Amino acid sequence: MGLRDYVVKRTLLMIPMVFVLLTIVFVLLRALPGDPVTMLEGKDIPEEVLARRRAELGLDQPLHVQYLNYIASVLRGDLGYTALERIPVAEYIAMRLPATVELALAASLLSIMIGVALGVLASFYKTKTTLPVVKVYSSVTFAIPVFYLGLVLQATLGVGAGLFPTGGRLSALNEVELSPRPTGFVILDALLAGKPWIVVDFLYHLALPSLTLGIYLSSVFARVTYLTLAEVTSQDYFTAGRSRGLTKVMLVWRYGVRNAMIPLVTMAGLQVAALLGGAVLTETVFNWPGIGYLVYEGILKRDYALVQGAVTIYAIIVAVVNLVVDVVYAYIDPRIRY
Amino acid sequence: MSTRTSTRGSGTEIVGPKGAYLTTRLRTLGEHRSLTAGLLILAAVVFLALAGENLTPFDPTRSFVSVGDRAYSIPPLLPPGSTVKLEGQVELLFVLGTDHLGRDVLSRIVSGARFVLTVALVATAISAAIGVTLGLLSGYLGGALDRAVSLVMDSMYAFPGLVLAIAVAALLGTGILNMATAIAVVYIPSYYRMVRSAVLSLKSLPFVDALRVMGMDTPSILFRHIAPNALYSIIAVLPVNFADAVITEAALSFLGLGISPPTPDWGYDLNTGRRYFLSGHWWIGAFPGMMIVLTVLGFLLVGEGLGERFNPRRLIRR
Numbered sequence A: 001m002g003l004r005d006y007v008v009k010r011t012l013l014m015i016p017m018v019f020v021l022l023t024i025v026f027v028l029l030r031a032l033p034g035d036p037v038t039m040l041e042g043k044d045i046p047e048e049v050l051a052r053r054r055a056e057l058g059l060d061q062p063l064h065v066q067y068l069n070y071i072a073s074v075l076r077g078d079l080g081y082t083a084l085e086r087i088p089v090a091e092y093i094a095m096r097l098p099a100t101v102e103l104a105l106a107a108s109l110l111s112i113m114i115g116v117a118l119g120v121l122a123s124f125y126k127t128k129t130t131l132p133v134v135k136v137y138s139s140v141t142f143a144i145p146v147f148y149l150g151l152v153l154q155a156t157l158g159v160g161a162g163l164f165p166t167g168g169r170l171s172a173l174n175e176v177e178l179s180p181r182p183t184g185f186v187i188l189d190a191l192l193a194g195k196p197w198i199v200v201d202f203l204y205h206l207a208l209p210s211l212t213l214g215i216y217l218s219s220v221f222a223r224v225t226y227l228t229l230a231e232v233t234s235q236d237y238f239t240a241g242r243s244r245g246l247t248k249v250m251l252v253w254r255y256g257v258r259n260a261m262i263p264l265v266t267m268a269g270l271q272v273a274a275l276l277g278g279a280v281l282t283e284t285v286f287n288w289p290g291i292g293y294l295v296y297e298g299i300l301k302r303d304y305a306l307v308q309g310a311v312t313i314y315a316i317i318v319a320v321v322n323l324v325v326d327v328v329y330a331y332i333d334p335r336i337r338y
Numbered sequence B: 001m002s003t004r005t006s007t008r009g010s011g012t013e014i015v016g017p018k019g020a021y022l023t024t025r026l027r028t029l030g031e032h033r034s035l036t037a038g039l040l041i042l043a044a045v046v047f048l049a050l051a052g053e054n055l056t057p058f059d060p061t062r063s064f065v066s067v068g069d070r071a072y073s074i075p076p077l078l079p080p081g082s083t084v085k086l087e088g089q090v091e092l093l094f095v096l097g098t099d100h101l102g103r104d105v106l107s108r109i110v111s112g113a114r115f116v117l118t119v120a121l122v123a124t125a126i127s128a129a130i131g132v133t134l135g136l137l138s139g140y141l142g143g144a145l146d147r148a149v150s151l152v153m154d155s156m157y158a159f160p161g162l163v164l165a166i167a168v169a170a171l172l173g174t175g176i177l178n179m180a181t182a183i184a185v186v187y188i189p190s191y192y193r194m195v196r197s198a199v200l201s202l203k204s205l206p207f208v209d210a211l212r213v214m215g216m217d218t219p220s221i222l223f224r225h226i227a228p229n230a231l232y233s234i235i236a237v238l239p240v241n242f243a244d245a246v247i248t249e250a251a252l253s254f255l256g257l258g259i260s261p262p263t264p265d266w267g268y269d270l271n272t273g274r275r276y277f278l279s280g281h282w283w284i285g286a287f288p289g290m291m292i293v294l295t296v297l298g299f300l301l302v303g304e305g306l307g308e309r310f311n312p313r314r315l316i317r318r
Helices: A003-031 A036-041 A047-057 A063-075 A089-124 A130-143 A146-160 A172-177 A186-192 A197-233 A236-243 A248-286 A291-300 A304-332 B017-054 B105-141 B143-158 B161-172 B176-202 B206-213 B218-230 B237-254 B266-277 B283-310
Strands: B064-067 B070-073 B082-085 B091-094
Touching: A003 A063, A003 A304, A003 B143, A003 B161, A036 A047, A089 A130, A089 A186, A089 A197, A089 A248, A089 A291, A089 A304, A130 A197, A130 B283, A146 A197, A146 A248, A146 B237, A146 B266, A146 B283, A172 A197, A186 A197, A197 A248, A236 A248, A248 A291, A248 A304, A248 B143, A248 B161, A248 B237, A291 A304, A291 B161, A304 B161, B017 B105, B017 B283, B105 B143, B105 B176, B105 B218, B105 B237, B105 B266, B105 B283, B143 B176, B161 B176, B161 B237, B176 B218, B176 B237, B206 B218, B237 B266, B237 B283, B266 B283
Parallel strands: none
Antiparallel strands: B064 B070, B082 B091
């Protein structure tokens, strides 16, 4: 089976997964005890008003009808309306999606860089203390909640050292300056508008949030890199390479890191859930206007449609990213395609 | 698989039996040390949770102190180590300072332990109970049931756990059981997957055939003979999940989905402290945060220690 056939097959397999995820979202949000209308309007509202709201939202229908309605409207791209401003939720989310993508990409890049660097260094200077160093690093970064890490970075690198801004995506002036935003991605829009200085401002603002999320995710990569390299460097071909005069740096870089790629990609795929979950908290701490911050706003405003819409989008993102990871995986390792 | 006594790496480094004995000894000492350290931390935190208000110098929910029949209000935002002199020559010491409402931070973090630990405990119990039961049934019975449950569990596993918990918590509202349910939903798939794979390998062992030949019915084989063996696999994971549940609880509280104020809770206090963090009043949020880190580290160390004890293969191959 060629790579193209595999991609097609894998894409078709994504459809049931999206359905299952949407069903889970539905079951969790509708079938569990708890009434969205009461949550939305408060408990002191007369029963007639609540009943009218329920009918408006279609919540008075039997569960299976609600389920079909939900799936049908998601397929139409309709996620309902926000409670206060009555803006379509889908529009709201589309506006916020680029910011989350920017943060997620930057954080993934940083986490892999930090993790691989740490893993390579630890296995390169292999002494009795390096494994504990990696272990301690991964335990400590696991134990620090990502929002606490964010606050600490804000207080030290942000306010304390004055190096980076502590919130937002752009400074207020540039936020106004960059008014038409055809793509929604700041870097692209700034370059299209011919205002490259806005990119610099954006990277300044991106630094702390992406570092926070990057450190949070890096421990796994450090562990995987270290363990894989430890295995590779004890292989016979490694010794053979050494005896033929290849330097250790060259061997680790050309043979070790390449071999570590496959477990790293697997890990990167498994980390997507952690990345998106961590992004909710990071965006909240840094007022980063992405979907995660939207979820927080939805909770604060008790906007049920907003939370449900965001969760639905997360389900779709997870399915798509899983697909991408599988394809990358097949590209790196041809044995996977069967 | 190379053992301790075989040649490793370049082949020049041969570890003799005596060296192997020593390094193994040293390493197991290290492992016991992490288990011991973890248990000590946990004992301290559990003690705080149990003692709670009986131990704290001040009432964690009040911003005044009563001396005799008079009430004195406590000044807000006092830095750690501040003292306040009352009229009757009574001196009050605020070791970790006071928060924006004049409540003692030390008292709040001490009594905050109770809520977090209760929620994490209930959540871990719920998720383990459901996940283990489903894993046992699904792994042993197989067939369409297994495929359906596996599909649902794998999808849930791929979904961001925190988002799942947020969605459920936003709907259920606050309270110990509601929060615990929201958190439990996240961890059901991990128990399910572990137990299921353990059952799959156990059910092909000869002792299961023997039991069946002896005429034992399926429920007895499953729950009396396979379950005890399969449960070994989750022992080392329990503390790690517990640690994760503590973090998730803190995250939900941080997002405003936790317990309603003024009940002390680390995640909630951290969120309150967030607004004062950047203006220099770091102690309001910093100390609750440190308690979360310490508690989670305690559970992780215990998990690490248990992992080595219950999974002896890891000692040989590293």
